[in-house]
Amino acid sequence: MANIINGKEIAQQVRNEVTNQVQQLADQGIIPGLAVIIVGDDPASQIYVRNKEKAAAKAGINGQTISFPADVVEEDVLNKIQELNQDDTIDAILLQSPVPKQIDEQKMQSAIDPSKDVDGFNPLNIGKLFANRAGYYPIANTPKGIMRLLAETQVELSGKFIVILGRSILVGRPLFALLEAQNATVALLHRYTPDELRHNLLQQADVVIAATGVPGLVQGVDLKAGAVVIDVGITRLPDGHLTGDVDFTTAQEVASAITPVPGGVGPMTIATLLQTTVELAVQHHQMEL
Amino acid sequence: MANIINGKEIAQQVRNEVTNQVQQLADQGIIPGLAVIIVGDDPASQIYVRNKEKAAAKAGINGQTISFPADVVEEDVLNKIQELNQDDTIDAILLQSPVPKQIDEQKMQSAIDPSKDVDGFNPLNIGKLFANRAGYYPIANTPKGIMRLLAETQVELSGKFIVILGRSILVGRPLFALLEAQNATVALLHRYTPDELRHNLLQQADVVIAATGVPGLVQGVDLKAGAVVIDVGITRLPDGHLTGDVDFTTAQEVASAITPVPGGVGPMTIATLLQTTVELAVQHHQMEL
Numbered sequence: 001m002a003n004i005i006n007g008k009e010i011a012q013q014v015r016n017e018v019t020n021q022v023q024q025l026a027d028q029g030i031i032p033g034l035a036v037i038i039v040g041d042d043p044a045s046q047i048y049v050r051n052k053e054k055a056a057a058k059a060g061i062n063g064q065t066i067s068f069p070a071d072v073v074e075e076d077v078l079n080k081i082q083e084l085n086q087d088d089t090i091d092a093i094l095l096q097s098p099v100p101k102q103i104d105e106q107k108m109q110s111a112i113d114p115s116k117d118v119d120g121f122n123p124l125n126i127g128k129l130f131a132n133r134a135g136y137y138p139i140a141n142t143p144k145g146i147m148r149l150l151a152e153t154q155v156e157l158s159g160k161f162i163v164i165l166g167r168s169i170l171v172g173r174p175l176f177a178l179l180e181a182q183n184a185t186v187a188l189l190h191r192y193t194p195d196e197l198r199h200n201l202l203q204q205a206d207v208v209i210a211a212t213g214v215p216g217l218v219q220g221v222d223l224k225a226g227a228v229v230i231d232v233g234i235t236r237l238p239d240g241h242l243t244g245d246v247d248f249t250t251a252q253e254v255a256s257a258i259t260p261v262p263g264g265v266g267p268m269t270i271a272t273l274l275q276t277t278v279e280l281a282v283q284h285h286q287m288e289l
Numbered sequence: 290m291a292n293i294i295n296g297k298e299i300a301q302q303v304r305n306e307v308t309n310q311v312q313q314l315a316d317q318g319i320i321p322g323l324a325v326i327i328v329g330d331d332p333a334s335q336i337y338v339r340n341k342e343k344a345a346a347k348a349g350i351n352g353q354t355i356s357f358p359a360d361v362v363e364e365d366v367l368n369k370i371q372e373l374n375q376d377d378t379i380d381a382i383l384l385q386s387p388v389p390k391q392i393d394e395q396k397m398q399s400a401i402d403p404s405k406d407v408d409g410f411n412p413l414n415i416g417k418l419f420a421n422r423a424g425y426y427p428i429a430n431t432p433k434g435i436m437r438l439l440a441e442t443q444v445e446l447s448g449k450f451i452v453i454l455g456r457s458i459l460v461g462r463p464l465f466a467l468l469e470a471q472n473a474t475v476a477l478l479h480r481y482t483p484d485e486l487r488h489n490l491l492q493q494a495d496v497v498i499a500a501t502g503v504p505g506l507v508q509g510v511d512l513k514a515g516a517v518v519i520d521v522g523i524t525r526l527p528d529g530h531l532t533g534d535v536d537f538t539t540a541q542e543v544a545s546a547i548t549p550v551p552g553g554v555g556p557m558t559i560a561t562l563l564q565t566t567v568e569l570a571v572q573h574h575q576m577e578l
Contacts, residue, residue: 127415131415159481159483169420180456204486
Protein backbone atom coordinates (compact mmCIF):
# COMPACT_ATOMS: atom_id res chain seq x y z
CA MET A 1 0.00 0.00 0.00
CA ALA A 2 1.23 3.46 -0.92
CA ASN A 3 2.50 6.03 1.51
CA ILE A 4 -0.02 8.90 1.60
CA ILE A 5 1.60 12.28 0.89
CA ASN A 6 0.07 14.65 3.43
CA GLY A 7 -0.34 17.96 1.62
CA LYS A 8 -2.13 19.56 4.55
CA GLU A 9 0.82 18.93 6.84
CA ILE A 10 3.45 20.09 4.34
CA ALA A 11 1.38 23.18 3.53
CA GLN A 12 1.22 23.99 7.24
CA GLN A 13 4.99 23.68 7.39
CA VAL A 14 5.30 26.17 4.49
CA ARG A 15 2.91 28.55 6.26
CA ASN A 16 4.94 28.34 9.45
CA GLU A 17 8.08 29.20 7.49
CA VAL A 18 6.27 32.12 5.90
CA THR A 19 5.03 33.42 9.27
CA ASN A 20 8.59 33.29 10.61
CA GLN A 21 9.94 35.15 7.59
CA VAL A 22 7.21 37.78 7.82
CA GLN A 23 8.19 38.27 11.47
CA GLN A 24 11.82 38.78 10.47
CA LEU A 25 10.77 41.34 7.85
CA ALA A 26 8.48 43.09 10.36
CA ASP A 27 11.46 43.44 12.69
CA GLN A 28 13.02 45.51 9.92
CA GLY A 29 9.86 47.52 9.36
CA ILE A 30 8.70 45.72 6.23
CA ILE A 31 5.22 44.25 5.75
CA PRO A 32 4.84 42.25 2.51
CA GLY A 33 1.89 43.50 0.44
CA LEU A 34 -0.28 41.23 -1.74
CA ALA A 35 -2.94 42.71 -4.03
CA VAL A 36 -5.60 40.39 -5.43
CA ILE A 37 -7.77 41.71 -8.25
CA ILE A 38 -11.12 40.03 -8.76
CA VAL A 39 -13.55 40.87 -11.54
CA GLY A 40 -17.21 39.81 -11.39
CA ASP A 41 -19.00 37.60 -8.90
CA ASP A 42 -18.08 34.01 -9.73
CA PRO A 43 -18.89 32.28 -6.40
CA ALA A 44 -15.92 29.86 -6.50
CA SER A 45 -13.52 32.77 -7.16
CA GLN A 46 -15.10 34.78 -4.32
CA ILE A 47 -14.48 31.92 -1.87
CA TYR A 48 -10.96 31.39 -3.17
CA VAL A 49 -10.05 35.08 -2.91
CA ARG A 50 -11.51 35.26 0.63
CA ASN A 51 -9.37 32.26 1.60
CA LYS A 52 -6.28 33.96 0.18
CA GLU A 53 -7.08 37.11 2.12
CA LYS A 54 -7.55 35.17 5.41
CA ALA A 55 -4.37 33.16 4.90
CA ALA A 56 -2.39 36.33 4.13
CA ALA A 57 -3.71 38.07 7.26
CA LYS A 58 -2.89 35.04 9.40
CA ALA A 59 0.70 35.06 8.14
CA GLY A 60 1.05 38.81 8.79
CA ILE A 61 0.96 39.78 5.11
CA ASN A 62 -0.92 42.92 4.09
CA GLY A 63 -3.53 41.42 1.75
CA GLN A 64 -5.71 43.76 -0.31
CA THR A 65 -8.60 42.64 -2.45
CA ILE A 66 -9.66 44.93 -5.29
CA SER A 67 -13.09 44.01 -6.66
CA PHE A 68 -14.45 45.15 -10.01
CA PRO A 69 -18.00 44.59 -11.25
CA ALA A 70 -18.48 42.01 -14.04
CA ASP A 71 -19.08 44.76 -16.62
CA VAL A 72 -15.90 46.77 -15.87
CA VAL A 73 -14.04 48.04 -18.95
CA GLU A 74 -10.56 46.62 -19.59
CA GLU A 75 -8.91 50.02 -19.23
CA ASP A 76 -10.02 50.33 -15.60
CA VAL A 77 -8.40 46.99 -14.71
CA LEU A 78 -5.28 47.95 -16.63
CA ASN A 79 -5.07 51.30 -14.83
CA LYS A 80 -5.40 49.56 -11.48
CA ILE A 81 -2.58 47.14 -12.39
CA GLN A 82 -0.37 50.08 -13.38
CA GLU A 83 -1.19 51.84 -10.13
CA LEU A 84 -0.27 48.71 -8.12
CA ASN A 85 2.92 48.33 -10.17
CA GLN A 86 3.91 51.82 -8.92
CA ASP A 87 2.72 51.26 -5.34
CA ASP A 88 5.72 50.73 -3.12
CA THR A 89 3.68 48.98 -0.40
CA ILE A 90 2.66 46.24 -2.84
CA ASP A 91 5.16 43.43 -3.54
CA ALA A 92 2.84 40.95 -5.23
CA ILE A 93 -0.10 41.31 -7.63
CA LEU A 94 -2.43 38.65 -8.95
CA LEU A 95 -5.51 38.70 -11.12
CA GLN A 96 -8.01 36.03 -10.10
CA SER A 97 -9.05 33.78 -13.00
CA PRO A 98 -11.49 33.59 -14.75
CA VAL A 99 -12.23 37.13 -15.92
CA PRO A 100 -15.24 38.27 -18.01
CA LYS A 101 -14.94 38.13 -21.80
CA GLN A 102 -14.24 41.84 -22.35
CA ILE A 103 -11.01 41.53 -20.30
CA ASP A 104 -8.00 40.08 -22.17
CA GLU A 105 -6.46 37.95 -19.41
CA GLN A 106 -3.11 37.48 -21.19
CA LYS A 107 -2.82 41.23 -21.77
CA MET A 108 -3.43 41.79 -18.03
CA GLN A 109 -0.82 39.15 -17.12
CA SER A 110 1.69 40.88 -19.37
CA ALA A 111 0.87 44.22 -17.74
CA ILE A 112 1.75 43.05 -14.22
CA ASP A 113 5.32 44.12 -13.36
CA PRO A 114 7.42 40.92 -13.71
CA SER A 115 8.97 41.67 -10.29
CA LYS A 116 5.48 41.66 -8.68
CA ASP A 117 4.07 38.78 -10.74
CA VAL A 118 3.24 36.44 -7.84
CA ASP A 119 1.48 33.90 -10.10
CA GLY A 120 4.45 33.68 -12.49
CA PHE A 121 2.16 34.15 -15.51
CA ASN A 122 3.99 37.12 -17.09
CA PRO A 123 5.62 35.68 -20.25
CA LEU A 124 8.98 37.14 -19.19
CA ASN A 125 8.94 34.95 -16.08
CA ILE A 126 7.64 31.95 -18.03
CA GLY A 127 10.50 32.45 -20.49
CA LYS A 128 13.12 32.58 -17.74
CA LEU A 129 11.75 29.36 -16.28
CA PHE A 130 11.66 27.62 -19.67
CA ALA A 131 15.20 28.82 -20.44
CA ASN A 132 16.30 27.62 -16.99
CA ARG A 133 17.75 31.05 -16.23
CA ALA A 134 19.74 31.59 -13.04
CA GLY A 135 18.60 34.10 -10.41
CA TYR A 136 15.26 34.63 -8.73
CA TYR A 137 11.97 34.93 -10.62
CA PRO A 138 8.44 33.96 -9.57
CA ILE A 139 7.09 30.59 -10.68
CA ALA A 140 3.44 29.49 -10.81
CA ASN A 141 2.47 28.42 -7.29
CA THR A 142 0.77 25.08 -7.92
CA PRO A 143 3.79 23.55 -9.75
CA LYS A 144 6.11 25.15 -7.20
CA GLY A 145 4.06 23.56 -4.41
CA ILE A 146 4.20 20.18 -6.16
CA MET A 147 8.01 20.42 -6.31
CA ARG A 148 7.96 20.98 -2.55
CA LEU A 149 5.73 17.92 -2.04
CA LEU A 150 8.16 15.81 -4.09
CA ALA A 151 11.15 17.20 -2.18
CA GLU A 152 9.49 16.51 1.21
CA THR A 153 8.68 12.97 0.05
CA GLN A 154 12.35 12.60 -0.92
CA VAL A 155 11.50 11.50 -4.45
CA GLU A 156 14.63 11.17 -6.58
CA LEU A 157 14.02 13.01 -9.87
CA SER A 158 17.35 12.96 -11.73
CA GLY A 159 17.42 10.22 -14.36
CA LYS A 160 13.76 9.29 -13.72
CA PHE A 161 10.93 9.17 -16.24
CA ILE A 162 8.00 11.43 -15.45
CA VAL A 163 4.65 11.60 -17.20
CA ILE A 164 2.62 14.80 -16.83
CA LEU A 165 -1.02 14.64 -17.91
CA GLY A 166 -2.38 18.07 -18.83
CA ARG A 167 -0.43 20.91 -20.42
CA SER A 168 -1.97 24.05 -18.96
CA ILE A 169 0.26 27.07 -18.35
CA LEU A 170 -0.92 26.98 -14.72
CA VAL A 171 0.38 23.50 -13.98
CA GLY A 172 1.62 21.10 -16.67
CA ARG A 173 3.95 23.35 -18.65
CA PRO A 174 5.79 25.00 -15.73
CA LEU A 175 6.09 21.58 -14.06
CA PHE A 176 7.66 20.25 -17.23
CA ALA A 177 10.36 22.93 -17.01
CA LEU A 178 10.89 22.47 -13.25
CA LEU A 179 11.27 18.70 -13.58
CA GLU A 180 13.60 18.96 -16.59
CA ALA A 181 15.73 21.34 -14.54
CA GLN A 182 16.06 18.50 -11.99
CA ASN A 183 17.35 16.24 -14.78
CA ALA A 184 14.23 14.13 -15.03
CA THR A 185 13.12 12.96 -18.47
CA VAL A 186 9.60 14.26 -18.98
CA ALA A 187 6.74 13.51 -21.38
CA LEU A 188 3.85 15.99 -21.50
CA LEU A 189 0.51 14.37 -22.38
CA HIS A 190 -2.84 15.98 -23.19
CA ARG A 191 -6.26 15.42 -24.72
CA TYR A 192 -4.76 14.57 -28.12
CA THR A 193 -2.60 11.77 -26.69
CA PRO A 194 -4.11 8.45 -27.87
CA ASP A 195 -5.33 6.15 -25.03
CA GLU A 196 -2.88 3.39 -25.91
CA LEU A 197 0.11 5.75 -25.93
CA ARG A 198 -0.99 7.22 -22.59
CA HIS A 199 -1.25 3.76 -21.04
CA ASN A 200 2.14 2.69 -22.43
CA LEU A 201 3.94 5.80 -21.22
CA LEU A 202 2.28 5.64 -17.79
CA GLN A 203 3.45 2.03 -17.48
CA GLN A 204 7.05 3.26 -17.72
CA ALA A 205 6.75 6.31 -15.47
CA ASP A 206 8.55 6.59 -12.12
CA VAL A 207 6.45 9.64 -11.29
CA VAL A 208 2.98 10.49 -12.62
CA ILE A 209 1.48 13.96 -12.27
CA ALA A 210 -2.16 14.25 -13.33
CA ALA A 211 -3.65 17.70 -13.91
CA THR A 212 -6.51 17.24 -16.35
CA GLY A 213 -9.79 17.47 -14.43
CA VAL A 214 -10.86 14.10 -15.90
CA PRO A 215 -11.93 11.90 -12.95
CA GLY A 216 -10.50 8.38 -13.03
CA LEU A 217 -8.23 9.04 -16.03
CA VAL A 218 -5.38 7.16 -14.31
CA GLN A 219 -6.15 3.71 -12.94
CA GLY A 220 -3.95 1.40 -10.89
CA VAL A 221 -3.55 -0.83 -13.93
CA ASP A 222 -1.88 2.05 -15.81
CA LEU A 223 0.88 2.44 -13.22
CA LYS A 224 4.29 0.89 -12.81
CA ALA A 225 4.81 -0.78 -9.42
CA GLY A 226 6.28 1.73 -6.98
CA ALA A 227 5.38 4.83 -8.98
CA VAL A 228 4.90 8.14 -7.16
CA VAL A 229 1.52 9.68 -8.03
CA ILE A 230 0.62 13.35 -7.70
CA ASP A 231 -3.03 14.14 -8.35
CA VAL A 232 -3.71 17.81 -9.15
CA GLY A 233 -7.22 17.24 -10.50
CA ILE A 234 -10.21 18.23 -8.38
CA THR A 235 -13.74 17.63 -9.59
CA ARG A 236 -16.98 17.69 -7.62
CA LEU A 237 -19.03 14.57 -8.37
CA PRO A 238 -22.86 14.70 -8.62
CA ASP A 239 -23.04 13.17 -5.11
CA GLY A 240 -21.04 16.14 -3.74
CA HIS A 241 -17.76 14.31 -3.17
CA LEU A 242 -14.48 15.71 -4.47
CA THR A 243 -12.35 13.46 -6.67
CA GLY A 244 -9.07 13.73 -8.52
CA ASP A 245 -7.84 12.47 -11.91
CA VAL A 246 -6.52 9.28 -10.32
CA ASP A 247 -8.60 6.32 -9.16
CA PHE A 248 -7.23 6.38 -5.63
CA THR A 249 -8.46 2.91 -4.60
CA THR A 250 -6.69 0.98 -7.37
CA ALA A 251 -3.70 3.37 -7.62
CA GLN A 252 -2.71 3.13 -3.95
CA GLU A 253 -2.32 -0.65 -4.38
CA VAL A 254 0.42 -0.11 -7.00
CA ALA A 255 2.03 3.25 -6.13
CA SER A 256 4.75 3.75 -3.52
CA ALA A 257 3.44 7.21 -2.62
CA ILE A 258 0.30 9.11 -3.60
CA THR A 259 -1.44 12.41 -2.84
CA PRO A 260 -5.07 12.22 -1.71
CA VAL A 261 -7.84 14.48 -3.06
CA PRO A 262 -8.65 16.58 -1.11
CA GLY A 263 -5.68 17.17 1.19
CA GLY A 264 -2.86 16.63 -1.29
CA VAL A 265 -1.86 19.30 -3.81
CA GLY A 266 -4.79 21.60 -2.99
CA PRO A 267 -3.53 23.06 0.32
CA MET A 268 -0.11 23.75 -1.21
CA THR A 269 -1.29 26.41 -3.67
CA ILE A 270 -2.25 29.15 -1.17
CA ALA A 271 0.69 28.29 1.13
CA THR A 272 3.07 28.63 -1.84
CA LEU A 273 1.39 31.88 -2.91
CA LEU A 274 2.20 33.34 0.52
CA GLN A 275 5.76 32.01 0.22
CA THR A 276 6.19 33.67 -3.19
CA THR A 277 4.75 36.94 -1.82
CA VAL A 278 7.42 36.97 0.89
CA GLU A 279 10.13 36.10 -1.64
CA LEU A 280 9.04 39.03 -3.84
CA ALA A 281 9.09 41.36 -0.81
CA VAL A 282 12.60 40.17 0.03
CA GLN A 283 13.70 40.81 -3.57
CA HIS A 284 11.92 44.15 -3.67
CA HIS A 285 13.62 45.41 -0.51
CA GLN A 286 16.90 43.68 -1.38
CA MET A 287 16.86 41.89 1.95
CA GLU A 288 18.29 38.55 2.87
CA LEU A 289 16.49 36.10 5.14
CA MET B 290 14.39 2.50 -47.57
CA ALA B 291 13.62 5.91 -46.17
CA ASN B 292 12.67 8.92 -48.23
CA ILE B 293 15.52 11.45 -47.93
CA ILE B 294 14.34 14.87 -46.75
CA ASN B 295 16.17 17.35 -48.93
CA GLY B 296 16.97 20.30 -46.68
CA LYS B 297 18.97 22.06 -49.37
CA GLU B 298 15.98 22.11 -51.69
CA ILE B 299 13.51 23.23 -49.03
CA ALA B 300 15.94 25.90 -47.80
CA GLN B 301 16.22 27.19 -51.37
CA GLN B 302 12.44 27.38 -51.54
CA VAL B 303 12.42 29.45 -48.30
CA ARG B 304 15.11 31.74 -49.74
CA ASN B 305 13.07 32.23 -52.90
CA GLU B 306 10.06 33.20 -50.82
CA VAL B 307 12.23 35.62 -48.84
CA THR B 308 13.64 37.20 -52.01
CA ASN B 309 10.10 37.73 -53.31
CA GLN B 310 8.98 39.30 -50.06
CA VAL B 311 12.01 41.58 -49.95
CA GLN B 312 11.13 42.68 -53.47
CA GLN B 313 7.59 43.49 -52.37
CA LEU B 314 8.93 45.51 -49.44
CA ALA B 315 11.44 47.29 -51.70
CA ASP B 316 8.53 48.36 -53.93
CA GLN B 317 7.23 50.19 -50.87
CA GLY B 318 10.61 51.68 -50.05
CA ILE B 319 11.50 49.33 -47.24
CA ILE B 320 14.78 47.40 -46.98
CA PRO B 321 14.90 44.91 -44.08
CA GLY B 322 17.97 45.49 -41.89
CA LEU B 323 19.80 42.67 -40.07
CA ALA B 324 22.62 43.46 -37.61
CA VAL B 325 24.95 40.66 -36.59
CA ILE B 326 27.24 41.28 -33.61
CA ILE B 327 30.34 39.12 -33.37
CA VAL B 328 32.83 39.23 -30.52
CA GLY B 329 36.33 37.76 -30.86
CA ASP B 330 37.81 35.72 -33.68
CA ASP B 331 36.44 32.19 -33.32
CA PRO B 332 37.07 30.86 -36.88
CA ALA B 333 33.81 28.85 -37.10
CA SER B 334 31.81 31.91 -36.01
CA GLN B 335 33.65 34.09 -38.55
CA ILE B 336 32.69 31.72 -41.37
CA TYR B 337 29.13 31.45 -40.13
CA VAL B 338 28.71 35.22 -39.88
CA ARG B 339 30.20 35.71 -43.34
CA ASN B 340 27.71 33.17 -44.71
CA LYS B 341 24.85 35.03 -43.04
CA GLU B 342 26.04 38.30 -44.54
CA LYS B 343 26.30 36.81 -48.05
CA ALA B 344 22.89 35.16 -47.79
CA ALA B 345 21.33 38.41 -46.57
CA ALA B 346 22.89 40.39 -49.43
CA LYS B 347 21.70 37.83 -51.98
CA ALA B 348 18.14 38.13 -50.68
CA GLY B 349 18.26 41.94 -50.81
CA ILE B 350 18.44 42.36 -47.04
CA ASN B 351 20.69 45.07 -45.61
CA GLY B 352 23.08 42.95 -43.54
CA GLN B 353 25.52 44.66 -41.18
CA THR B 354 28.23 42.91 -39.23
CA ILE B 355 29.53 44.60 -36.09
CA SER B 356 32.82 43.08 -34.88
CA PHE B 357 34.27 43.54 -31.42
CA PRO B 358 37.72 42.37 -30.31
CA ALA B 359 37.85 39.37 -27.91
CA ASP B 360 38.74 41.64 -24.99
CA VAL B 361 35.87 44.13 -25.41
CA VAL B 362 34.13 45.16 -22.17
CA GLU B 363 30.51 44.13 -21.70
CA GLU B 364 29.29 47.70 -21.56
CA ASP B 365 30.47 48.41 -25.12
CA VAL B 366 28.46 45.47 -26.46
CA LEU B 367 25.45 46.52 -24.40
CA ASN B 368 25.69 50.10 -25.69
CA LYS B 369 25.83 48.83 -29.27
CA ILE B 370 22.74 46.67 -28.69
CA GLN B 371 20.89 49.69 -27.29
CA GLU B 372 21.97 51.79 -30.26
CA LEU B 373 20.70 49.11 -32.66
CA ASN B 374 17.43 48.84 -30.68
CA GLN B 375 16.91 52.58 -31.41
CA ASP B 376 18.07 52.40 -35.04
CA ASP B 377 15.03 52.55 -37.28
CA THR B 378 16.86 50.98 -40.25
CA ILE B 379 17.51 47.81 -38.24
CA ASP B 380 14.68 45.27 -37.91
CA ALA B 381 16.65 42.29 -36.62
CA ILE B 382 19.58 41.93 -34.22
CA LEU B 383 21.56 38.86 -33.31
CA LEU B 384 24.58 38.19 -31.17
CA GLN B 385 26.74 35.40 -32.59
CA SER B 386 27.45 32.64 -30.05
CA PRO B 387 29.82 31.88 -28.35
CA VAL B 388 31.02 35.11 -26.70
CA PRO B 389 34.13 35.56 -24.48
CA LYS B 390 33.76 34.92 -20.75
CA GLN B 391 33.53 38.57 -19.67
CA ILE B 392 30.32 38.98 -21.72
CA ASP B 393 27.13 37.68 -20.05
CA GLU B 394 25.36 36.18 -23.07
CA GLN B 395 21.96 35.88 -21.36
CA LYS B 396 22.13 39.52 -20.26
CA MET B 397 22.85 40.52 -23.88
CA GLN B 398 19.95 38.38 -25.14
CA SER B 399 17.64 40.08 -22.63
CA ALA B 400 18.90 43.50 -23.80
CA ILE B 401 17.91 42.95 -27.43
CA ASP B 402 14.52 44.57 -28.08
CA PRO B 403 12.02 41.64 -28.19
CA SER B 404 10.61 43.05 -31.44
CA LYS B 405 14.09 42.83 -33.07
CA ASP B 406 15.08 39.53 -31.47
CA VAL B 407 15.65 37.55 -34.67
CA ASP B 408 17.06 34.52 -32.81
CA GLY B 409 14.07 34.34 -30.44
CA PHE B 410 16.37 34.10 -27.40
CA ASN B 411 14.92 37.01 -25.41
CA PRO B 412 13.08 35.37 -22.47
CA LEU B 413 9.94 37.36 -23.28
CA ASN B 414 9.74 35.64 -26.67
CA ILE B 415 10.64 32.26 -25.16
CA GLY B 416 7.83 32.77 -22.64
CA LYS B 417 5.29 33.62 -25.32
CA LEU B 418 6.26 30.49 -27.22
CA PHE B 419 6.10 28.28 -24.14
CA ALA B 420 2.72 29.80 -23.16
CA ASN B 421 1.52 29.25 -26.74
CA ARG B 422 0.50 32.91 -26.99
CA ALA B 423 -1.37 34.13 -30.04
CA GLY B 424 0.11 36.83 -32.30
CA TYR B 425 3.51 37.15 -33.91
CA TYR B 426 6.80 36.76 -32.05
CA PRO B 427 10.19 35.54 -33.26
CA ILE B 428 11.07 31.88 -32.65
CA ALA B 429 14.56 30.32 -32.70
CA ASN B 430 15.42 29.65 -36.35
CA THR B 431 16.69 26.06 -36.21
CA PRO B 432 13.49 24.70 -34.59
CA LYS B 433 11.41 26.92 -36.86
CA GLY B 434 13.27 25.50 -39.87
CA ILE B 435 12.68 21.94 -38.62
CA MET B 436 8.94 22.63 -38.39
CA ARG B 437 9.10 23.71 -42.04
CA LEU B 438 10.94 20.49 -43.00
CA LEU B 439 8.25 18.45 -41.24
CA ALA B 440 5.47 20.45 -42.92
CA GLU B 441 7.06 20.04 -46.38
CA THR B 442 7.43 16.30 -45.75
CA GLN B 443 3.71 16.28 -44.80
CA VAL B 444 4.38 14.58 -41.48
CA GLU B 445 1.20 14.35 -39.39
CA LEU B 446 2.03 15.62 -35.88
CA SER B 447 -1.31 15.72 -34.02
CA GLY B 448 -1.73 12.67 -31.78
CA LYS B 449 1.78 11.38 -32.60
CA PHE B 450 4.55 10.57 -30.15
CA ILE B 451 7.75 12.53 -30.63
CA VAL B 452 11.08 12.02 -28.91
CA ILE B 453 13.49 14.98 -28.84
CA LEU B 454 17.07 14.21 -27.83
CA GLY B 455 18.85 17.27 -26.44
CA ARG B 456 17.23 20.08 -24.44
CA SER B 457 19.17 23.19 -25.45
CA ILE B 458 17.34 26.50 -25.60
CA LEU B 459 18.54 26.77 -29.23
CA VAL B 460 16.82 23.63 -30.45
CA GLY B 461 15.27 21.06 -28.10
CA ARG B 462 13.22 23.26 -25.81
CA PRO B 463 11.62 25.53 -28.43
CA LEU B 464 10.92 22.44 -30.58
CA PHE B 465 9.17 20.88 -27.61
CA ALA B 466 6.82 23.89 -27.43
CA LEU B 467 6.28 24.03 -31.20
CA LEU B 468 5.43 20.32 -31.42
CA GLU B 469 3.12 20.45 -28.38
CA ALA B 470 1.34 23.36 -30.06
CA GLN B 471 0.68 20.98 -32.99
CA ASN B 472 -0.91 18.52 -30.52
CA ALA B 473 1.92 16.01 -30.61
CA THR B 474 2.84 14.23 -27.38
CA VAL B 475 6.49 15.00 -26.73
CA ALA B 476 9.21 13.56 -24.47
CA LEU B 477 12.39 15.62 -24.03
CA LEU B 478 15.49 13.50 -23.43
CA HIS B 479 19.00 14.55 -22.42
CA ARG B 480 22.31 13.35 -21.03
CA TYR B 481 20.70 12.20 -17.76
CA THR B 482 18.24 9.94 -19.56
CA PRO B 483 19.28 6.34 -18.89
CA ASP B 484 20.22 4.31 -22.02
CA GLU B 485 17.44 1.78 -21.54
CA LEU B 486 14.78 4.47 -21.14
CA ARG B 487 16.08 6.24 -24.25
CA HIS B 488 15.91 3.04 -26.28
CA ASN B 489 12.40 2.20 -25.01
CA LEU B 490 11.03 5.67 -25.74
CA LEU B 491 12.69 5.79 -29.18
CA GLN B 492 11.07 2.44 -29.99
CA GLN B 493 7.64 4.05 -29.54
CA ALA B 494 8.36 7.33 -31.34
CA ASP B 495 6.63 8.31 -34.59
CA VAL B 496 9.10 11.17 -35.02
CA VAL B 497 12.64 11.37 -33.61
CA ILE B 498 14.56 14.64 -33.48
CA ALA B 499 18.19 14.32 -32.41
CA ALA B 500 20.11 17.44 -31.38
CA THR B 501 22.87 16.29 -29.04
CA GLY B 502 26.17 16.37 -30.95
CA VAL B 503 26.79 12.74 -29.98
CA PRO B 504 27.60 10.84 -33.21
CA GLY B 505 25.74 7.55 -33.62
CA LEU B 506 23.54 8.05 -30.53
CA VAL B 507 20.51 6.83 -32.48
CA GLN B 508 20.86 3.54 -34.33
CA GLY B 509 18.40 1.82 -36.69
CA VAL B 510 17.68 -0.76 -33.98
CA ASP B 511 16.37 2.02 -31.69
CA LEU B 512 13.70 3.12 -34.17
CA LYS B 513 10.11 2.09 -34.77
CA ALA B 514 9.44 0.99 -38.34
CA GLY B 515 8.32 3.98 -40.39
CA ALA B 516 9.58 6.63 -37.98
CA VAL B 517 10.48 10.07 -39.33
CA VAL B 518 14.02 11.03 -38.28
CA ILE B 519 15.37 14.59 -38.10
CA ASP B 520 19.09 14.81 -37.36
CA VAL B 521 20.22 18.22 -36.07
CA GLY B 522 23.62 17.03 -34.85
CA ILE B 523 26.71 17.93 -36.82
CA THR B 524 30.14 16.72 -35.74
CA ARG B 525 33.37 16.67 -37.72
CA LEU B 526 35.01 13.25 -37.43
CA PRO B 527 38.82 12.86 -37.20
CA ASP B 528 38.83 11.84 -40.89
CA GLY B 529 37.24 15.19 -41.80
CA HIS B 530 33.78 13.86 -42.60
CA LEU B 531 30.67 15.47 -41.09
CA THR B 532 28.28 13.22 -39.23
CA GLY B 533 25.04 13.62 -37.31
CA ASP B 534 23.62 12.05 -34.13
CA VAL B 535 21.94 9.32 -36.15
CA ASP B 536 23.64 6.32 -37.73
CA PHE B 537 22.31 7.04 -41.19
CA THR B 538 23.10 3.63 -42.72
CA THR B 539 21.09 1.57 -40.25
CA ALA B 540 18.42 4.26 -39.61
CA GLN B 541 17.45 4.67 -43.27
CA GLU B 542 16.57 0.94 -43.39
CA VAL B 543 13.90 1.44 -40.70
CA ALA B 544 12.74 5.06 -41.06
CA SER B 545 10.11 6.25 -43.54
CA ALA B 546 11.87 9.62 -43.96
CA ILE B 547 15.21 10.96 -42.74
CA THR B 548 17.35 14.08 -43.05
CA PRO B 549 20.94 13.60 -44.24
CA VAL B 550 23.95 15.28 -42.60
CA PRO B 551 25.03 17.53 -44.22
CA GLY B 552 22.19 18.81 -46.41
CA GLY B 553 19.30 18.27 -43.99
CA VAL B 554 18.60 20.65 -41.13
CA GLY B 555 21.80 22.68 -41.64
CA PRO B 556 20.78 24.71 -44.69
CA MET B 557 17.45 25.60 -43.06
CA THR B 558 18.92 27.73 -40.27
CA ILE B 559 20.23 30.65 -42.35
CA ALA B 560 17.24 30.49 -44.71
CA THR B 561 14.90 30.71 -41.72
CA LEU B 562 16.95 33.53 -40.20
CA LEU B 563 16.36 35.55 -43.39
CA GLN B 564 12.68 34.66 -43.25
CA THR B 565 12.42 35.86 -39.63
CA THR B 566 14.27 39.08 -40.53
CA VAL B 567 11.66 39.84 -43.18
CA GLU B 568 8.84 38.96 -40.77
CA LEU B 569 10.26 41.39 -38.21
CA ALA B 570 10.53 44.12 -40.86
CA VAL B 571 6.92 43.51 -41.85
CA GLN B 572 5.86 43.77 -38.18
CA HIS B 573 8.06 46.80 -37.62
CA HIS B 574 6.56 48.70 -40.55
CA GLN B 575 3.09 47.29 -39.89
CA MET B 576 2.93 46.01 -43.45
CA GLU B 577 1.07 43.04 -44.82
CA LEU B 578 2.57 40.76 -47.43
